Amino acid sequence: MDTKIILKENQLPKQWYNIIPDMPGPLAPVINPRTLQPVTPDDLLPIFPMSLIEQEMSPQRWIDIPDKVREIYRLWRPSPMFRARRLEEALGTPAKIYYKYEGVSPAGSHKPNSAIPQAYYNKQAGIKRLATETGAGQWGSSLALACSMFDLECTVYMVKVSCTQKPYRKSMMELWGANVIPSPSNLTESGRSILAKDPDSPGSLGIAISEAVEDAASHSDTNYALGSVLNHVCLHQTVIGLEAKEQMAIAGDYPDVVIACCGGGSNFAGIAFPFLADKAAGRDVRCLAVEPASCPTLTKGVYAFDYGDTAKMAPISMMYTLGHDFMPPGIHAGGLRYHGESALVSQLYHGGQIEAQSFKQNACFEAAVLFSRNEGIVPAPESSHAVRAAIDEALLAKEEGKEKTILFCLSGHGQLDMVAYDNYLSGNLEDYEYPEENIRESLANLPDVDLPE
Ligand SMILES: *Cc1c(COP(=O)(O)O)cnc(C)c1O
Numbered sequence: 001m002d003t004k005i006i007l008k009e010n011q012l013p014k015q016w017y018n019i020i021p022d023m024p025g026p027l028a029p030v031i032n033p034r035t036l037q038p039v040t041p042d043d044l045l046p047i048f049p050m051s052l053i054e055q056e057m058s059p060q061r062w063i064d065i066p067d068k069v070r071e072i073y074r075l076w077r078p079s080p081m082f083r084a085r086r087l088e089e090a091l092g093t094p095a096k097i098y099y100k101y102e103g104v105s106p107a108g109s110h111k112p113n114s115a116i117p118q119a120y121y122n123k124q125a126g127i128k129r130l131a132t133e134t135g136a137g138q139w140g141s142s143l144a145l146a147c148s149m150f151d152l153e154c155t156v157y158m159v160k161v162s163c164t165q166k167p168y169r170k171s172m173m174e175l176w177g178a179n180v181i182p183s184p185s186n187l188t189e190s191g192r193s194i195l196a197k198d199p200d201s202p203g204s205l206g207i208a209i210s211e212a213v214e215d216a217a218s219h220s221d222t223n224y225a226l227g228s229v230l231n232h233v234c235l236h237q238t239v240i241g242l243e244a245k246e247q248m249a250i251a252g253d254y255p256d257v258v259i260a261c262c263g264g265g266s267n268f269a270g271i272a273f274p275f276l277a278d279k280a281a282g283r284d285v286r287c288l289a290v291e292p293a294s295c296p297t298l299t300k301g302v303y304a305f306d307y308g309d310t311a312k313m314a315p316i317s318m319m320y321t322l323g324h325d326f327m328p329p330g331i332h333a334g335g336l337r338y339h340g341e342s343a344l345v346s347q348l349y350h351g352g353q354i355e356a357q358s359f360k361q362n363a364c365f366e367a368a369v370l371f372s373r374n375e376g377i378v379p380a381p382e383s384s385h386a387v388r389a390a391i392d393e394a395l396l397a398k399e400e401g402k403e404k405t406i407l408f409c410l411s412g413h414g415q416l417d418m419v420a421y422d423n424y425l426s427g428n429l430e431d432y433e434y435p436e437e438n439i440r441e442s443l444a445n446l447p448d449v450d451l452p453e
Helices: 050-057 068-075 085-091 110-125 140-149 160-165 167-175 191-199 205-219 231-253 266-280 344-348 361-375 384-400 417-427 436-442
Strands: 015-017 062-064 081-083 096-101 130-136 153-159 177-185 222-224 257-261 286-292 302-308 317-322 354-357 406-409
Touching: 015 231, 015 266, 050 231, 068 110, 081 231, 085 096, 085 361, 085 384, 096 384, 110 130, 110 140, 110 231, 110 406, 130 140, 130 205, 140 153, 140 167, 153 160, 153 167, 153 205, 160 167, 160 177, 167 177, 177 354, 191 205, 205 222, 222 417, 231 266, 231 344, 231 406, 257 266, 257 384, 266 286, 266 344, 266 406, 286 384, 317 344, 344 354, 354 384, 361 384, 361 417, 384 406
Parallel strands: 096 406, 130 153, 130 222, 153 177, 257 286, 257 406, 286 354
Antiparallel strands: 015 062, 081 096, 302 317
16 A cells, blocks of 8 residues: 555646535625625625636536646645555554645645635736735745736735744745735734734734735725635635545545644635535535634634624624634644634534534644654644644544544645744743633624624
8 A cells, every 4th residue: 555645637626616506505695894785796896806706606516727727736736645654553543544735835835726726817807916914924925926926916914923933934925026014014004003002913814804905905906815714715725625535535445534724714625525525415424623722713603793804894704703803822823813714614513514623732733743753744833733633533543442534634834833843842832722701802892794584
């Protein structure tokens, strides 16, 4: 049996899988934050191209991947799947552990899977510049890469605390030609109003989103690009799961459980949605989303209408949320520090189709170190949440003396996250559980959406 399960370039999927027509119920409407009425495509046109707006609500199950996008995907896709034999042995588990590795992309994570098509569709629509936000820097660097491939300008509002924690991500974005602005900045109304209240604000993804949306909405040649959460991002990421199904078939196996870390939900959606299609058709497969205890959106949030950003400029959607003014602590898994969640992932969780767990960061780093001492690859701090959950599933199988096939998404590598690993190895990493009373405070500020039946 091979350690790596590799697909040929001509096995790269030709279509993305859109889960919308297979959702167990109708989607909740997305609400315009100004009118508190359902958004229309016209509301979104100032910041998104029509092609992506259509994908956002498409009833079509399969959507063609444009040839130009596949051509760029081929620089690193299909991505490899590994059988983690050495980790299995170290754990002494009867379980089989497979992982799909997305760290082989130029930016080191799954995020270019959506950045490339987003840049492509904006270029097609005649747009000259994309504005976006980034937390840990993976999305900003992915969009910077995509913009450089399609000759677009790129402005990245980077959460201020991450600029200091991840200085090399900034260099990477600049290397690919992007203009990086620490957020909150004084370049936008939203940034200025935050700074007026708190000049030392460390920033948050919500604030940075407000700044990027405002920039895009106020410039006609500029659009906005979001790295997670939205339906079209989840759609693009399904290349992960579609490839993974082919690779599992080559291995002659099928997962009992599919695991991914969950920030906005895109890499989870990417690996899980194609398997959920099998589940809907009667196959027995669990899908498990894993989040940090410091930002426990699914496990401790509420399912309600909330703003996508702090300044209440982004659309309101029905999702699991910790409240749009939730200010997460500066944990190292920066890519998982978002108050909300993909509406699709939220609806599936609410309906009981998927499961969720949360872990504290020391437990995740412990798992990541064990993984890298056996498998070699250094996981991104975000991905370490999936590693933790996969190891726990394998240890449970050992305890119960049961065979089990585990598949997880290793969403990225952590080679630019050595500060985080240094902190862990020197015992300076704090565990932080978001206090219930802070969640209750934020949840008191949810918008009052009252739709006619
Ligand atoms: C951004 C990021 C995540 C979290 O984002 P999702 O949209 O939830 O997938 C996870 N892992 C890595 C490596 C990331 O860069």
